[in-house]
Amino acid sequence: MKRVTVLGATGSVGRNTLDVVENHRDRFEVVGLSAGRNVDLLQAQSERHPGAMIAVQDEEAHEALVKAAPEMNSRSIGSGDEALITLVDKTRPDLVVNCLVGFAGLRPTLHALSLGIGVAIANKESIVAGGELLMRTAKESGAPIIPIDSEHVAVDQCLRGCRREDIKMVYITASGGSLRDTPIEDLETVTREEVLAHPTWNMGDKITVDSATLLNKGLEVIEAHWLFDLPLDRIRVVIHPQSIIHSMVELQDNSILAQMGLPDMRLPILYALSRPDRIPTDLARSRISDFPDLSFREVDEARYPCLGLALRAAREGANRPTVLNSANEMAVGAYLAGRVSFVDIHRIIENSLDNVPSREIETFEDIVETDATTRAYTRKRFQI
Ligand code: MG
Numbered sequence: 001m002k003r004v005t006v007l008g009a010t011g012s013v014g015r016n017t018l019d020v021v022e023n024h025r026d027r028f029e030v031v032g033l034s035a036g037r038n039v040d041l042l043q044a045q046s047e048r049h050p051g052a053m054i055a056v057q058d059e060e061a062h063e064a065l066v067k068a069a070p071e072m073n074s075r076s077i078g079s080g081d082e083a084l085i086t087l088v089d090k091t092r093p094d095l096v097v098n099c100l101v102g103f104a105g106l107r108p109t110l111h112a113l114s115l116g117i118g119v120a121i122a123n124k125e126s127i128v129a130g131g132e133l134l135m136r137t138a139k140e141s142g143a144p145i146i147p148i149d150s151e152h153v154a155v156d157q158c159l160r161g162c163r164r165e166d167i168k169m170v171y172i173t174a175s176g177g178s179l180r181d182t183p184i185e186d187l188e189t190v191t192r193e194e195v196l197a198h199p200t201w202n203m204g205d206k207i208t209v210d211s212a213t214l215l216n217k218g219l220e221v222i223e224a225h226w227l228f229d230l231p232l233d234r235i236r237v238v239i240h241p242q243s244i245i246h247s248m249v250e251l252q253d254n255s256i257l258a259q260m261g262l263p264d265m266r267l268p269i270l271y272a273l274s275r276p277d278r279i280p281t282d283l284a285r286s287r288i289s290d291f292p293d294l295s296f297r298e299v300d301e302a303r304y305p306c307l308g309l310a311l312r313a314a315r316e317g318a319n320r321p322t323v324l325n326s327a328n329e330m331a332v333g334a335y336l337a338g339r340v341s342f343v344d345i346h347r348i349i350e351n352s353l354d355n356v357p358s359r360e361i362e363t364f365e366d367i368v369e370t371d372a373t374t375r376a377y378t379r380k381r382f383q384i
Pocket of ligand 1: 149150151220
């Protein structure tokens with residue numbers, strides 16, 4: 001029985017994680033749950049997992065919850081960022097599943113790792129912002145960082161049994177997002193609905209926008225660089241519109257290994273929760289003859305300037321990936337709130353990379369400082 005604490009349980013990956021766990025109750029027990037504002041769903045989830053302690057990030061939402069359901073009070077850790085740390089401390093799970101969105105997920109991940117608790121991580125922004133520190137903390141404590149992102153779960157599986165020195169190239173596949181066939185000149189005027197209509201994956205709003213800009217793939221290249229200790233020039237992005245092959249590894253003898261499956265997040269989550277074991281499951285079985293024709297093409301850099309910006313930040317190192325991520329979080333937040341246009345997203349990121357000062361990252365506080373500086377810069381410069 002693996003005891004798991006799920007941070008961000010009411011988001012898209014969190015809901016899928018609970019679905020996997022509930023399909024395999026003989027193997028997993030949920031001991032902790034956290035939510036942001038969606039306390040109705042959190043309450044429903046806690047009823048299905050009566051042994052779980054809960055934390056709510058938003059203080060007002062927490063008050064509303066304990067008022068509406070006083071019985072939740074005895075299971076509640078409290079609210080705010082600190083409550084996530086306390087939830088990890090109090091539940092001491094075998095595994096933290098971090099499904100939080102954005103930089104806010106970094107601190108609880110670092111905290112769990114420093115206690116020697118493994119973290120299955122869907123929260124790619126925290127790997128991008130704090131990759132070096134995360135990997136160092138994991139190494140010191142011996143706690144594993146396990147990918148949940150479908151591409152990295154694919155690479156993880158392809159690399160099993162491969163010798164490191166045999167890796168020639170890792171190919172991260174990208175669907176191309178919701179705007180992959182929109183004429184470039186129309187990107188200035190795309191609507192929110194068009195951007196949020198992802199062709200193959202059903203995900204949260206922030207990551208769906210990141211998929212449309214392909215910034216998401218840039219974050220995933222940086223994520224792969226840290227998780228698999230690969231030089232950046234051994235990681236390439238390739239467009240694969242069907243999202244059936246989740247990534248590939250090319251070896252010295254030109255053999256290419258690929259991992260395939262339906263685009264259903266429950267599959268990579270199941271692997272992340274059970275690896276190195278394989279659990280028989282009824283989830284999303286693929287009939288190979290039903291797969292669409294599989295195709296691949298190179299990335300059109302003019303269509304996706306955000307990918308180039310992410311690779312630039314990754315190559316420059318130091319605090320650049322943190323600046324990239326924070327500027328993107330601000331830009332996407334402003335976009336979703338209707339305050340900037342779709343093409344402003346890459347302009348805001350590029351301007352921030354050009355203007356927020358570079359500095360080395362040694363500690364968590366350095367990352368927090370760069371995040372705050374970048375947010376303050378974009379707020380002032382772009383009125384967002
Ligand atoms: Mg992904």
